[in-house]
Amino acid sequence: MKQLIGSVFVLVMGLFLWSLVPLLGPSAGYLSTYFTQHGVADNHTANLVTAVVVNYRGFDTLGEVLVLFASVSGATFVLRRRDGLPTAQPWPASEFLATGARALFAPLVVFGAYIFVHGHLTPGGGFQGGAVVASAVLMLLLVNRDRHLPHGLMTWLESLSGFGFVLTGLIGLAVGGSFLSNKGLMPLGEWNTLFSGGLIPIIYVLVGIKVGAELSALLDVMFHSTGDADHQEGQA
Amino acid sequence: MMLAIDFVVVAVIFVAAVGAMSCKNLVSSVLLGGLASLVASYLFLRMGAPDVAMTEAAIGAALTTVIFLVATRRTQEVEE
Amino acid sequence: MNELTLYYLAAMSLMLVGFMGLVWKRNLIKMVLAFTLIDTGAHLFLVALGYLPGATAPIVDDAGMFAQAQSLMVRQGAVVDPVVQALVLTAIVIGVGVTALMLSYVVRIYARRGTLDIAELRRLKW
Numbered sequence: 065m066k067q068l069i070g071s072v073f074v075l076v077m078g079l080f081l082w083s084l085v086p087l088l089g090p091s092a093g094y095l096s097t098y099f100t101q102h103g104v105a106d107n108h109t110a111n112l113v114t115a116v117v118v119n120y121r122g123f124d125t126l127g128e129v130l131v132l133f134a135s136v137s138g139a140t141f142v143l144r145r146r147d148g149l150p151t152a153q154p155w156p157a158s159e160f161l162a163t164g165a166r167a168l169f170a171p172l173v174v175f176g177a178y179i180f181v182h183g184h185l186t187p188g189g190g191f192q193g194g195a196v197v198a199s200a201v202l203m204l205l206l207v208n209r210d211r212h213l214p215h216g217l218m219t220w221l222e223s224l225s226g227f228g229f230v231l232t233g234l235i236g237l238a239v240g241g242s243f244l245s246n247k248g249l250m251p252l253g254e255w256n257t258l259f260s261g262g263l264i265p266i267i268y269v270l271v272g273i274k275v276g277a278e279l280s281a282l283l284d285v286m287f288h289s290t291g292d293a294d295h296q297e298g299q300a
Numbered sequence: 301m302m303l304a305i306d307f308v309v310v311a312v313i314f315v316a317a318v319g320a321m322s323c324k325n326l327v328s329s330v331l332l333g334g335l336a337s338l339v340a341s342y343l344f345l346r347m348g349a350p351d352v353a354m355t356e357a358a359i360g361a362a363l364t365t366v367i368f369l370v371a372t373r374r375t376q377e378v379e380e
Numbered sequence: 381m382n383e384l385t386l387y388y389l390a391a392m393s394l395m396l397v398g399f400m401g402l403v404w405k406r407n408l409i410k411m412v413l414a415f416t417l418i419d420t421g422a423h424l425f426l427v428a429l430g431y432l433p434g435a436t437a438p439i440v441d442d443a444g445m446f447a448q449a450q451s452l453m454v455r456q457g458a459v460v461d462p463v464v465q466a467l468v469l470t471a472i473v474i475g476v477g478v479t480a481l482m483l484s485y486v487v488r489i490y491a492r493r494g495t496l497d498i499a500e501l502r503r504l505k506w
Binding site (some may be wrong): 317321333337347350352360 | 387390401404409417424430469483486
Binding site for chain 1 (some may be wrong): 385388392395396399400403404430437438439440441446449450451452454456458459461462463464465466469470472473474476477478480481483484485487488
């Protein structure tokens with residue numbers, strides 16, 4: 065009976081989705097027209113998506129980073145106490161993996177930093193760069209399963225970058241008249257050079273650091289599921 | 301030509317998704333889900349969204365798969 | 381069949397397969413995996429909404445196009461819609477956070493009950 069209801073549900077859903085297809089066409093809403101027209105002139109960024117993410121919809125990005133922070137803290141909270149929790153058995157890393165991971169760690173971090181520093185010029189940005197940094201951390205965790213990230217440092221990185229994001233937004237509010245405004249504070253610079261786009265590269269670097277720290281903390285908690293307090297208890 | 305490649309890619313996505321749902325072995329189904337995500341990032345690239353393609357490849361295909369694999373391993377471990 | 385229909389087809393088939401898995405599967409990890417498939421399908425759908433056949437990516441990387449953009453004369457339909465791309469960009473990152481939260485609940489439930497089968501988790505029902 066349940067299977068039948070499920071099948072009917074899926075069938076109705078499929079018909080509904082399929083009936084939508086003829087209605088859909090290329091969208092040319094007011095906002096997208098405005099952003100494609102004014103994005104470059106307003107911000108001098110080559111990448112329009114970055115202009116939308118960081119500047120026009122920067123407040124949404126702040127909320128999004130907050131949601132990521134909330135979900136990571138939720139996962140940490142759920143997995144915090146270790147009693148009766150099955151831990152993944154540490155398996156020994158092969159020599160090949162260990163050497164490769166140690167050799168690749170620094171280049172991967174530098175590559176992630178490159179991606180988020182050039183977020184306003186090339187595809188990429190804070191989120192992608194942060195993910196690359198987190199995969200560098202992942203390699204370290206794969207090689208040495210007992211290694212713990214320095215929680216104090218991660219907390220500081222995360223808090224400072226989040227604080228910097230809000231502070232930049234408030235400075236924009238004071239100088240340019242709206243939250244995260246890109247007017248008046250910094251010169252927009254020459255298009256397609258590294259120092260262009262006003263506040264946009266600064267904010268994207270902060271977002272990159274924050275996302276990298278959060279995703280690394282997420283991987284750490286999935287691998288170990290022992291928080292800071294638990295760790296200290298074990299030592300005492 | 302590009303359309304033919306797109307067709308193959310969509311077919312791969314569909315097969316990988318169905319396989320991910322119907323495979324008996326949890327690890328293989330997680331890996332097939334990662335494959336569907338990775339191939340979807342090619343479609344994002346074709347739709348003129350290189351930013352989204354990078355995000356999907358780095359986060360959707362890599363980090364999500366790793367998190368799934370860790371969770372799978374932790375739930376299959378025999379408790380002592 | 382043009383390419384846009386193909387992209388919609390891919391998005392919808394991913395979402396449908398995800399719904400099927402959500403309805404029919406009883407293993408918790410598979411249900412979370414079905415959620416991520418629906419997620420990817422929805423992302424494909426949204427980006428396909430902004431796609432214009434023949435348009436380039438929204439990156440102004442040559443001088444002629446920059447001159448057009450400076451004088452606010454970008455041709456209609458020259459670049460694809462950046463708004464949906466920005467939306468999907470952040471949605472993917474949120475997706476991994478939510479997936480990790482669900483998986484940590486799964487690990488916690490397994491530690492408590494020793495099973496991943498939702499049919500055996502009676503107390504989840506109300």
